[in-house]
Amino acid sequence: MSSILTLPVTDSSNVDTSADTSSPTSTEASTTAPSTTSVISQETSIGVYFIKGELMSVVGRLVETPDIDAALHSLLLGPTAVEIQEGVTSFIPEGTRLLNVEVTDSTAFIDLSHEFASGGGSLSMMGRIAEVVYTATAITGIDRVTIRIDGVLVDEIGGEGVDVSEITRTDLIDLSPLILLDSPVPHQVVSRDIQITGMSNTYEAGINYQVISTDGTVIYEGYTMATSGTGTWGTFDHVIATLPASVLGDVVLKVFEYSPKDSEPINAVFVPLTVE
Numbered sequence: 001m002s003s004i005l006t007l008p009v010t011d012s013s014n015v016d017t018s019a020d021t022s023s024p025t026s027t028e029a030s031t032t033a034p035s036t037t038s039v040i041s042q043e044t045s046i047g048v049y050f051i052k053g054e055l056m057s058v059v060g061r062l063v064e065t066p067d068i069d070a071a072l073h074s075l076l077l078g079p080t081a082v083e084i085q086e087g088v089t090s091f092i093p094e095g096t097r098l099l100n101v102e103v104t105d106s107t108a109f110i111d112l113s114h115e116f117a118s119g120g121g122s123l124s125m126m127g128r129i130a131e132v133v134y135t136a137t138a139i140t141g142i143d144r145v146t147i148r149i150d151g152v153l154v155d156e157i158g159g160e161g162v163d164v165s166e167i168t169r170t171d172l173i174d175l176s177p178l179i180l181l182d183s184p185v186p187h188q189v190v191s192r193d194i195q196i197t198g199m200s201n202t203y204e205a206g207i208n209y210q211v212i213s214t215d216g217t218v219i220y221e222g223y224t225m226a227t228s229g230t231g232t233w234g235t236f237d238h239v240i241a242t243l244p245a246s247v248l249g250d251v252v253l254k255v256f257e258y259s260p261k262d263s264e265p266i267n268a269v270f271v272p273l274t275v276e
Contacts, residue, residue, distance in 0.1 A: 060185035091127035205229030
């Protein structure tokens with residue numbers, strides 16, 4: 001018999017409620033490295049997934065308990081004012097509430113209020129579903145999502161009937177950048193042994209990375225490989241070798257691939273971190 005873990009819905013006291021929850025506006029995605037200003041506290045960092053440009057993008061949020069309940073509550077707060085300025089937006093309708101979460105084996109049954117299924121065309125529907133699915137499946141042990149609306153198990157939502165049953169990241173892969181870094185998340189406090197995890201579709205599965213100081217100096221660089229590449233999606237999980245003892249404070253982690261045409265860095269992801 002499958003074990004069922006039921007997570008009761010809590011209020012938003014377990015997330016960073018200082019976030020600006022005004023309605024987001026979509027702006028053009030930035031192509032430069034973000035600020036390295038640290039906004040971290042002693043709470044735990046988790047990833048929450050929104051849309052940047054037309055693709056998924058992870059932001060770091062602080063929670064007391066790093067579980068799916070906290071992650072979804074943080075998602076429904078929407079992007080902060082700073083994140084909106086950086087090009088982050090959300091397709092989840094304002095007023096959407098998390099009613100309940102049940103995790104059975106590796107499937108998360110997520111019960112959302114009826115606002116989630118209201119308004120918007122197929123692109124908007126796919127975007128909001130992707131935000132929920134990517135956020136939920138970033139939690140260890142969760143591989144797929146089934147969405148309920150006001151407690152009712154439904155197969156589809158929206159006028160065009162977008163599937164919301166047993167959805168995985170693979171079903172929404174067109175919304176993923178070619179390198180999606182799940183961990184570490186922006187502004188996370190990390191040790192000198194930085195573990196990078198994510199999914200990618202790169203040439204010959206190559207994943208390159210650099211740790212860059214605030215003055216632009218490359219402190220450390222290296223290479224790893226995903227489980228697949230060159231037109232197919234794979235995953236990567238790699239621990240960067242211990243950084244020098246002198247490395248403390250704010251840095252930027254750059255994860256990228258080299259173009260097979262001209263060996264220039266492409267598909268770069270920039271993540272500001274604090275090393276302690």
